[in-house]
Amino acid sequence: MIERKHVDGEKKGEILIYALSTCGWCRKTKKHLEDLGIAYDYIDVDLLEGPESEEVMKTVRKFNEKGSFPTIVINGKHCVVGYNIDKVREILENEPD
Amino acid sequence: MSRIEGYIPTDDEIRTLLEKLDTEAEQSGYHLNPDREFVSFLMEGLLVNQKRFGYLSCPCRLASGDIEDDRDMICPCDYRDPDLDEFGACYCSLYVTEKVLRGEQKAGSIPERRPNREEREAVRKKKQAGPPEGVKVGLPYPVWRCKVCGYLAARDTPPEVCPICKASKERFERFM
Structure with a gap:
């Protein structure tokens, strides 16, 4: 099981960010959610070992064929590619409680 | 190969790389993003990748560690110019156009232009x-x-x- 890092806040849904520790847009995405006080999990894929990284990338590509970062998965079914918090909030607002 | 090295670039290393890239960019008609805080973070990413792989692999893309496969995304990447033309910034927003520099256009997160692994391999075979x-x-x-x-x-x-x-x-x- 790949370890997810958790950032505390108000739980608006299950938000998982597939990120790179070195990427500027990934950092902006994490920071913006934190500033909004929204809870999320993240995985920095570049910090994983080879086999783990391969495994995670298979999942990332299922949601985002390009396998680019950040890939934000919401409630296991919605996906936002890139730094786009408005889109994340829109999806969260339209999700049933 | 372990990718966790606990290496954190120093402020000096970050400043040196930033100055070098800024000088090179301005000499040839390119511009770095004026948001220095954002750009410094990208310098940190580039330096970490330099340590990991031995080359300045794009900080916003996952490198394979195989230079043959990563060469197209060594910074500045093969996709910088078309992204500058279309979006006013490169994929990371490290490089921006003059319009963005002057604040007449906003640079945002843009779609990935780099072909996937299979497509890249096909192109390399044809080389x-x-x-x-x-x-x-x-x-x-x-x-x-x-x-x-x-x-x-x-x-x-x-x-x-x-x-x-x-x-x-x-x-x-x-x-x-």
Whole structure:
């Protein structure tokens, strides 16, 4: 099981960010959610070992064929590619409680 | 290979790389993003990748560690110029156009242009030492094209370093 890092806040849904520790847009995405006080999990894929990284990338590509970062998965079914918090909030607002 | 090295670039290393890239950019008509805090973070990412792989692999893309496969995304990447044309910024927003620099256009997170692994492999297999298919020329010298900035050089071999964008010899392709 790949370890997810958790950032505390108000739980608006299950938000998982597939990120790179070195990427500027990934950092902006994490920071913006934190500033909004929204809870999320993240995985920095570049910090994983080879086999783990391969495994995670298979999942990332299922949601985002390009396998680019950040890939934000919401409630296991919605996906936002890139730094786009408005889109994340829109999806969260339209999700049933 | 472990990717966790616990290496944190120093402020000095970050500043040195930033100054170098800024000077090179301005000398050849490119511009770095004026958001220095954002750009410093990208410098940190580039330095970490330099330590990990031995080359300045794009901080916003996952490197394979195989230089043959990663070469197109060594910063500045092969996709910078088309992204500047279309979006006003490169994929990371490290490089921006003059319009963005002057605040007349906003740079945001843009779609990934880099082909996927299979597509890249297909292109590499097709790579030829001779001129591209269909090009028949009687020139006294072969012409080499820099894949980063489009600079053309008519000489027996590509230059060691692109005089425009400083890309290495390996990033040239036979053009004519």
